[in-house]
Amino acid sequence: MATAVEPSSVPSTPGQTLSLPIASLLGAIYVCAALAIVFYLIPVTWAQYVTPSLANRPADYLFWFIAECAVLVTLVWFGGKIAGDAPRGVHGGIFLMISAAITIFFLARAFAMNIEGPAGMAIGGLVVVGLAYLALRFFAGPTGKRWMVALEEQGWFSSHQYKRSLGVKVRRLTILGILLVGGSGAWSLYINGLVPTQMLLAMPFGIQPIPLMNGFLLSIGAKVVVLVLIIAVTLWIGFRSVNVPDFAEFLIATEAEMNKVSWSTRKRLAQDTVVVLITTLLMTLFLLAVDLFWGWLLSRNTVGVLPARPTSADKGAQVQQEQKW
Numbered sequence: 001m002a003t004a005v006e007p008s009s010v011p012s013t014p015g016q017t018l019s020l021p022i023a024s025l026l027g028a029i030y031v032c033a034a035l036a037i038v039f040y041l042i043p044v045t046w047a048q049y050v051t052p053s054l055a056n057r058p059a060d061y062l063f064w065f066i067a068e069c070a071v072l073v074t075l076v077w078f079g080g081k082i083a084g085d086a087p088r089g090v091h092g093g094i095f096l097m098i099s100a101a102i103t104i105f106f107l108a109r110a111f112a113m114n115i116e117g118p119a120g121m122a123i124g125g126l127v128v129v130g131l132a133y134l135a136l137r138f139f140a141g142p143t144g145k146r147w148m149v150a151l152e153e154q155g156w157f158s159s160h161q162y163k164r165s166l167g168v169k170v171r172r173l174t175i176l177g178i179l180l181v182g183g184s185g186a187w188s189l190y191i192n193g194l195v196p197t198q199m200l201l202a203m204p205f206g207i208q209p210i211p212l213m214n215g216f217l218l219s220i221g222a223k224v225v226v227l228v229l230i231i232a233v234t235l236w237i238g239f240r241s242v243n244v245p246d247f248a249e250f251l252i253a254t255e256a257e258m259n260k261v262s263w264s265t266r267k268r269l270a271q272d273t274v275v276v277l278i279t280t281l282l283m284t285l286f287l288l289a290v291d292l293f294w295g296w297l298l299s300r301n302t303v304g305v306l307p308a309r310p311t312s313a314d315k316g317a318q319v320q321q322e323q324k325w
Contacts (some may be wrong), residue, residue: 020145024094024096037071089145092156095156107127111123111127166255174238174242182238190223197223
């Protein structure tokens with residue numbers, strides 16, 4: 001005997017992904033924890049347990065660099081694994097949330113350091129609560145989600161190259177220009193001594209300053225670490241900026257137009273240069289002659305437009321008059 005089975009009105013789904021704000025928040029926490037491991041935990045642990053047992057300084061630096069790279073690659077791989085099928089825009093959301101947290105922290109710190117006592121604590125707390133509420137509204141709303149998706153679609157957090165075979169020359173020159181700007185800034189900081197030897201973050205309410213570098217990084221030196229970070233960030237910005245779709249299309253079109261230009265030969269360029277120089281010289285001589293002629297003509301007593309030029313006798317009389325005075 002056959003029985004009818006009523007189909008379920010709720011479709012079965014293999015699993016639901018997290019919403020974009022929640023996934024971005026969890027990703028931001030993971031990224032901050034990974035940065036703490038790479039830039040704090042490993043350097044401090046290395047300085048306490050590994051460096052004393054290594055008498056060779058270059059070997060110490062080499063092994064530390066290898067360990068840092070291995071841990072960093074592992075954290076990146078593990079983060080990609082646990083992310084799974086993350087919603088589109090999660091990388092942009094992570095960046096925006098970390099940026100918002102840093103902004104809130106420094107704004108509250110600025111208010112608290114400029115206003116002492118309980119009033120400073122109250123105002124700092126109100127600033128934190130107010131900005132956190134605005135950030136929550138922003139990330140939970142459609143505007144924040146649109147910003148997250150747009151930031152990720154521009155490719156700032158991906159190694160993918162947009163139309164890599166087109167506009168190669170102009171892209172390389174653009175990257176070189178960005179590197180020159182970043183390198184000049186890093187060199188200026190180094191030459192002028194604007195990077196302190198030990199970076200401490202002052203805190204309000206009598207809290208001890210927070211060292212931004214500890215352990216092995218401190219032994220390397222804040223100047224070296226900061227300069228390396230500036231160059232690395234500049235290199236990444238240069239590489240990714242030429243792969244942003246809109247800007248990449250502009251560079252590709254620029255190279256296409258440059259390829260249409262008919263460049264002169266070396267011989268023709270030399271001939272044109274000689275013609276330009278001779279023409280400039282002749283025009284200079286002509287204008288000089290015209291200026292001298294009209295100056296002579298208009299300064300004549302019969303014309304009287306310009307004052308007459310003093311003669312040598314007039315100059316001698318003027319000198320004698322000045323000597324009398």
